[in-house]
Amino acid sequence: xxxxxxxxxxxxxxxxxxxxxxxxxxxxxxxxxxxxxxxxxxxxxxxxxxxxxxxxxxxxxxxxxxxxxxxxxxxxxxxxxxxxxxxxxx
Amino acid sequence: xxxxxxxxxxxxxxxxxxxxxxxxxxxxxxxxxxxxxxxxxxxxxxxxxxxxxxxxxxxxxxxxxxxxxxxxxxxxxxxxxxxxxxxxxxxxxxxxxxxxxxxxxxxxxxxxxxxxxxxxxxxxxxxxxxxxxxxxxxxxxxxxxxxxxxxxxxxxxxxxxxxxxxxxxxxxxxxxxxxxxxxxxxxxxxxxxxxxxxxxxxxxxxxxxxxxxxxxxxxxxxxxxxxxxxxxxxxxxxxxxxxxxxxxx
Numbered sequence: 001x002x003x004x005x006x007x008x009x010x011x012x013x014x015x016x017x018x019x020x021x022x023x024x025x026x027x028x029x030x031x032x033x034x035x036x037x038x039x040x041x042x043x044x045x046x047x048x049x050x051x052x053x054x055x056x057x058x059x060x061x062x063x064x065x066x067x068x069x070x071x072x073x074x075x076x077x078x079x080x081x082x083x084x085x086x087x088x089x090x
Numbered sequence: 091x092x093x094x095x096x097x098x099x100x101x102x103x104x105x106x107x108x109x110x111x112x113x114x115x116x117x118x119x120x121x122x123x124x125x126x127x128x129x130x131x132x133x134x135x136x137x138x139x140x141x142x143x144x145x146x147x148x149x150x151x152x153x154x155x156x157x158x159x160x161x162x163x164x165x166x167x168x169x170x171x172x173x174x175x176x177x178x179x180x181x182x183x184x185x186x187x188x189x190x191x192x193x194x195x196x197x198x199x200x201x202x203x204x205x206x207x208x209x210x211x212x213x214x215x216x217x218x219x220x221x222x223x224x225x226x227x228x229x230x231x232x233x234x235x236x237x238x239x240x241x242x243x244x245x246x247x248x249x250x251x252x253x254x255x256x257x258x259x260x261x262x263x264x265x266x267x268x269x270x271x272x273x274x275x276x277x278x279x280x281x282x283x284x285x286x287x288x289x290x291x292x293x294x295x296x297x298x299x300x301x302x303x304x305x306x307x308x309x310x311x312x313x314x315x316x317x318x319x320x321x322x323x324x325x326x327x328x329x330x331x332x333x334x335x336x337x338x339x
Contacts (some may be wrong), residue, residue: 012300014150016171016208034229052167055153056229058146060237061171084105 002027004076013040022055031059038050060083099141104128108228115174116209127214127227129234132168134213146171147234150208152228153214154221165214166224173207 011021019042022035035055048073106127112135113120121134132149151169155161215221263283279287 016150018169020151021299028233030233032229032232052153052155052157052193054225055151056231056232057151058149058237061150 005067010035010072013066014057014061015063016061019024020055020057020061025054029060033057033059033065033074098134099124099126099135100130105129105231106220108213108215108217108220108224111273112214115287116211123223125215127224129232131232132228132231137292144168144170144211146232147237149228149232152225152232154225155212156221160183161212163214164218164221165212166221166228168211170209170211170214171207172209174209213222235270 006024006026008024009021010024010037011019013019020035021035021041022038024080025036026087027033033058036053038052038055102127106125108125108127111125111134112122112137113125120134121136123134123141126133126135131143131146132144134143148171149168151167153167154164156164158164183298213224215224219256306332
């Protein structure tokens with residue numbers, strides 16, 4: 001599911017209220033996220049960080065990831081999530 | 091304040107070592123020293139042997155900053171989910187909340203919840219070309235320290251909680267459909283299955299001829315093992331099948 005999102009622009013909101021916009025470079029099994037081409041979304045929520053190129057975000061600090069609605073096939077996402085949930089149970 | 095301890099630098103599992111690296115913690119310069127990106131923790135020590143260590147689970151984010159207009163030097167930015175105090179290392183994130191003076195993120199300290207306490211550290215190497223490998227080494231080490239997730243882990247395929255009852259759609263049986271041998275099947279029969287078996291056996295008993303004793307031995311009598319109880323006219327079958335085989339030369 002995540003693999004289809006690589007290359008898309010996402011906004012990652014962290015649990016400490018920081019929001020970072022960038023291009024999803026990669027995701028690993030722990031949902032650690034690598035973003036490239038970071039930019040500011042919400043200056044108030046944006047850390048003193050400044051504009052970085054590459055950023056690695058630990059999975060445990062991510063509150064959620066905002067996906068651009070038009071770039072994501074929600075039906076596909078639902079199906080994939082359902083499949084994963086069923087696979088989990090086996 | 092700033093945590094500086096006299097702890098020996100890590101000797102094992104050092105993925106990357108970067109000398110001549112200045113450390114700035116929450117805007118306070120700590121001087122020039124050596125950064126050790128080890129598999130166990132991230133450490134930095136200055137020339138006199140004083141330094142600090144960070145546990146990877148406490149590092150929320152790290153990044154390479156190349157924008158000189160925002161900060162005058164290219165550096166490795168590290169955001170730690172904790173406030174570093176004198177006694178504690180970065181693990182003790184929950185406790186420390188009394189720091190007002192550390193303007194880590196501008197005006198953000200007001201609406202602090204337990205997650206909002208962070209420390210920003212910048213590592214400025216004299217060799218800017220090393221930033222990529224410093225970044226990569228940290229990424230690798232982060233992957234070595236995943237968080238234990240207690241709930242809703244979609245990466246876990248252990249699945250002991252598989253509820254068979256709700257997974258099987260109304261078959262009346264709690265078992266994954268499979269084929270049983272006769273012996274196994276007998277013991278695994280449900281009540282319904284048992285009733286079915288008795289019924290079929292009754293049908294078999296009725297349709298079988300006297301000579302049918304041993305399974306597998308094909309007598310002239312009909313093979314009565316068909317479940318639908320269809321009777322086969324043995325005579326016709328035998329004669330019909332081998333009609334052309336009995337031609338006398």
